[in-house]
Amino acid sequence: MSDLRINLDDLLHARSVESERIEFKATWAGEVTGYQVLKTICAFANDLRRHGSGYVILGVAEKDGRADLPPRGLSPEQMDAAGRWITGNCRRIVPRYVPRISREEVEGRSILVIWAPASETPPHQAPDGEKGDRKYWVRVDQRTVDAQHNELLTQLLNQSAVVPWDSRAAEAATLDDLSETLVREHLRASGSALVEEPDGRTIYRKMDIVRRINDHEVPRNVGLLFFSREPGRWFPGARIETSILRAGAGGDVLEEKDFRGGLAEQVRGCLAYLRREVIGSAIHKAANGVQASRRPSYPEEALREVLVNALYHRGYDEDSPHTTLVRITSDRIDIRSTPGPVPGVGRDELVRGATPRLAPPRNPRVGELFKEIGLAEKRLTGLDKVYQAMERNGSPPPEFYFDEERTFFQATLRAPAWRSAAAAIREAGELRAVGRSEEALDKLETAWRANRGSLVLAEEFVRQCVASGDLDRAESVVGTNVHLATDIERPDVVVPWLEALVADGQRERAQRFLDGQSSRLSAREAVGAAIVARRLRDADLATRLFDAAGPAILDDPRALLESAQNKLWLAGSAHREGRAGENRLLLEDARTLLERLLGMEATPRRHAWAWRELGRVRRWLREPASAVDEAYANAIRLAPDETKFREERRQR
Missing domain, CATH: 3.30.950.30 (Schlafen, AAA domain)
Known part of the structure; x- marks a missing residue:
């Protein structure tokens, strides 16, 4: 082993x-x-x-x-x-x-x-x-x-x-203060075969996270930092304290959250929280209008590096009782730790492209454990990674600062020109919660106009406009996004807005939009727009839109059913006008779509309607009565409450 x-x-x-x-x-x-x-x-x-x-x-x-x-x-x-x-x-x-x-x-x-x-x-x-x-x-x-x-x-x-602090024995602790679960999680994360060792204390020795004192063993400080459930019992500064300042209805609202546990647990927990609450994402369109890319408000690679560095290079002894602070405002994230850099590290080494002097780190074993599980970069590469990640994201360069007395170190990451979509949506929700819906819409619209590439802002603004019945206000967002290139991810705003127009009785307005913009829709949008066109009784437009969607309908049960129903409607028109060949082709196309749907996973009711339509196809193609009856029987079995199916079966 x-x-x-x-x-x-x-x-x-x-x-x-x-x-x-x-x-x-x-x-x-x-x-x-x-x-x-x-x-x-x-x-x-x-x-x-x-x-x-x-x-x-x-x-x-x-x-x-x-x-x-x-x-x-x-x-x-x-x-x-x-x-x-x-x-x-x-x-x-x-x-x-x-x-x-x-x-x-x-x-x-x-x-x-x-x-x-x-x-x-x-x-x-x-x-x-x-x-x-x-x-x-x-x-x-x-x-x-x-x-x-x-x-x-x-x-x-x-x-x-001087022995590095993280190598020293924590004489006030015992091996029972180490979590074997956390140790094994670390070994699994690093891909170490040592995880197969059945005895936990043997693992501790082989990992060198314990030290013998006289006739017994105690954890090293680094062992408690990474593998105790509450390292703050021994080292008060060993936790991350986050605070988010939000512009709520009554002014700034402070949301606080602490992260405790082993250092790796703290990093993962804090990053997951920031990913959910702060990082956000947006579609950034290139100046030439040809290419676009998805960009976060803060690149996670940079955020992870500065957060891990804060825990790696800070002090944990009795002279450093302060927690690691992460402060988030609408346009920046500050990460502060104590004390400042070790002697020998100068400000000139924190600029991009500088070659840092080889000053011994404060906690070499902390750095080793972070590197083993991929949370820290190899030595002298971390700062450049932060600069590169911020530049790739279109963000301002990071800022690093410490005071003359080296009592603290602070890293600042600033948001790009577009502000965090998540923050704007959250603040709008706070305004709606106190009955200020119009201000909430204003905030969403302002945020979207500052960042027109944000998927979530566009979708949330249109959703709230639809909910409040203010469809005119949503039209600018719909019109802007329908002009984005169709080969990038686009916000889901066109179809919800069209559906709201139809539900509001503005059928002519929806028809005009589809007549003028259908060629600009993506495949996904074309599917939804085709279904709206069917509600408008425009089977020819629906056909064009289903055709424009192409293969996108083949894996969408709803699109397959709607497209088949549209073909059946057109087949009926062809039959009434004596176009027998066209009628048969349309019926056979509909049968192909329905049979594909019946071979896919879908809700019982959707399968029921597919069987009903297949029964109609079989009848019109003059297939045996037993085949028609089989289709209706399956439809009734899957949706016994649909009286229409039973009535049609009796009439047949």
Whole structure:
């Protein structure tokens, strides 16, 4: 069974682990490879860059900084020899350090993965060869080097004096404070085979989220942050507090919601809430009128990155009791955490395209766990992803700020020129709730005019106009959207408005619209418009619209039934006017549509009407009486309350 807490394929392809944290060795030879591996284990244990941990992979060659697959693999003898050599010679690392060793299979070949978490007792030394002196080894980019020779020893010694907060033992907690369910959810999310280990406490040890204190084990701080149900019991700032300012009927309304639980739970919960309440979406039409794309008010990729960064880089100790704040207004989202960046990070590194200095992160293990489940980007890539996502969305660039004393850090994402459709709809609902329906319509119309590409705004405005009987006011939205290109997603406003006109007795107005605009309708709209045309008794127009809809009717039970009924009406006209050939063709077309409908899933009543129409087709095509009677019998069985079916059967 694998002892790795991350997915092996992700590791080999450096998806969730930076390439400088991985070293590949194609073969094993103790007298040569062994001491190279020993020095690299020492370097990963010293963790100069505060990456958190590193991996040495034996049996896989390296090519351009990546695994050269399929692996060469190691023989059983080499696997045993390598395991014994590493275990024995790690005693020569001072202070003693023991990595985790896991035997793995890749494409039928055996490899050895050595996981070296950052040590709690650095700095370490390892011998430079079998008889060489011990040296302090560190990792620089993808190389293992002598710290003293490269003038890095002072930095290593200074850094080693302080163990990262998230690695420390939470002595006030017990292993019972960890949720095995959350731990296994994390392993499943990362794709780790370790999830198959039946014993929860064994998993905790192999994940390195617990630490032995004297004769018992306690969680590390990072373990409580991710895998306790209420980390706020120990760390008051370990929760996300959101507030949404809304312009309600009585002024600004503050809606607040907190997110607790493990850090990954907080991120997912907060993102789901913002996705539902804030992000929204709109159709943005290109200037040339040819292409259009769907755009959110805030790109989720950018929002996720700044939210995860806030939890990754903030403090959780007693000096940082403040929660992570997410404040949403009509045109921006501010995410604030405490304290500010670690020393060494300057404002010039927060602009687009800047190369951040390699300042050690505050919580390297928090970052590791976020990366393993895909919630955080690899190091030095996150900010550029935010800038790129905002630019692709047509949004203003993100803003990052911290004060001179570094007491807080704030990221601001601003909405694009169009404001959030969800906010406008919500505010309109609040106005309607207190009887101010006209103001609600004004707010929806204003929001739609500022963002004519918004599907939800267009649909909600027309829906409310129809509900209030103000069909004239809705016409501008209908007219605008009917001119959008038919190959993009369009708001569902045309058909509801036409149906409302017919219901209101404005049949001539609906007819004029269809006569003038039918060629501009999308396939989906053409189906609904054809049904409206049938209500107007314009079978020829309905036929043109059904034809314009094309294949769109073939998977729509209602459209199939309406189209078949329209053909039957036309067949009756052809019969009365003596056009026998046309009559037969129309009847056969109707039969094809009805038989397709009867082979699909649909409501019993729709199937009942399809059987009734099929009975009429069979009778008019002079098919055997038994076939006609069968169709009517099925119709009556599916809709016994339709007296019309029984009456027609008797008359036949």
